[in-house]
Amino acid sequence: MEALTNRSKAVDRRPMSVWEKAYLPEIAKGMGVTLKHFFKKKPTISFPEETRPFSPVFRGLQVLNRDEKGRERCTACGLCAVACPAEAITMEAAERKQEEQHLYREEKYAARYEINMLRCIFCGLCEEACPKDAIYLSETFTPANYKRESFIYSKQDLLIPDPVTEPELYKKALGDRAKKS
């Protein structure tokens, strides 16, 4: 049979020579190998301090976006919830009142918007489905918590900081991922 790669080696079944039976030279050889590895550069990335560079299509936690005046973009149309294959998104719509015009961009908004991060598979279909660029996937990816309930992210957890009142935080949260509006 032809070998698939040229890396395969035939098993050597010859009896050991005296040199090999002496055992110590072979141990010395092995110790040479380990010593070489001792001084090798380690491939470890010390995670919280260093991070791996992300690919441009990386999909992390969702963020609910605001427009440049700090109004929520989401209109609670429910397309993201429909698109979601894991059924992780729930929302409740409400009508905008006259005095709330500075809070919500459209006449309808999401009074309650929840994503269950334990169900979410980070496929990004919600981002694709959204007609208002209201939801996008960020580069944050390590939610950790003690309780299952705390993985159900409410609107407060998902909303991006207000660009008018907190421009620094907004910029930081926006990252490179959101569509520039």
Added chain:
Amino acid sequence: MMISIKASPKRGKALCVCCKLLIVDLDFKYMQFCLLAITKAFLIEKAVLITIVIAVSLVIAMYSTWAERKVAGFIQDRLGPNRAGWGGLLQPLADGMKLFMKEEIIPNASNKFLFILGPGVAMLTAMMTSAVIPWGNKIEVFGRSIDLQIADINIGILYIFGVVSMGVYGIMIGGWASNNKFSLLAALRGASQMISYELAMGMSIIALLMVTGSLSLKTIVEQQSAGWWNFFYQPLGFLIFMVCAFAECNRTPFDLPEAESELNFGYHQEYSSMKLGFYLFAEYINMFISSTLMATLYFGGYDIPFVNDANLLSSLGPNLTATLQALALFAKIFFFIFFFMWVRWTVPRFRYDQLMNLGWRGMIPLALANMVITAAFMLWRHG
């Protein structure tokens, strides 16, 4: 001795008389070993020395665990512990804390007394060996010349052998008292392994003793400072001694009593909390002591290589010289500790029959041959 004086006034009186006679004699040779030397200053001096030696060996054992994990990590292309403190230096403290906090479980079916005695014996024997090791030459403090050795007894090596052999009781008692078949098997393995390798070890030492002509470690070190290191006279003896030391310490490739993958955890399987910690600790102290012994017996002990210690003494004074000597000794010890770890993360474990084969058919004949050749050579040289 102090106790016996209190307990029986009659004998105490006799002792006092003996002391007085000796004071009159002022026989220096007796002073070192006899009651006369036991003055207050002597007691304080020795107590301080013992405290320091024990503290140092505990700290070194503690940091050996850290070093072991670091070395393991580096050899396997990892970083090892690096979260607790700089470079993970607080890791041993965190581990110790954890062990103290853990629930202490004594199995119902165990023999309670022996179960507690086991780790104690292991720890005790590990610590006792350090008593006869010379850590450096004399230092001068408060006008007193102090030997950096707890007891310079003339049968130093025999003492070490006696104590080390007792170490097997820690394993045996622990394994048996646990009332667990895996622990018992591990204990049996440990006992037979230690006994088999002690023979070869003893014979390699006999060859060394023919060269040095003394059992006192201090004398052996002094001889090496004056001449060549014993390693150059006894390379084969050193090799045998080292291999047997690996076996005595239950280190890989001879870690059959522990054999995590075959016997779950070996003789300390049923142990928890600090009793387990004692076993692990005793192992590291044993490693430290074996490294010290190898350095002392074969690599000149506290002798600083390429330097004439007598010249150093006259130019630097006794205290600085002793410090440098202790540093030299510790450098050698740390190298051997590193070597222990290096081997552990390189060589896989022996099978049990291979272990016994190597011990009885490999090591003992080699040690015997080494002994006979050395004896013949010494006879030819002197006779």
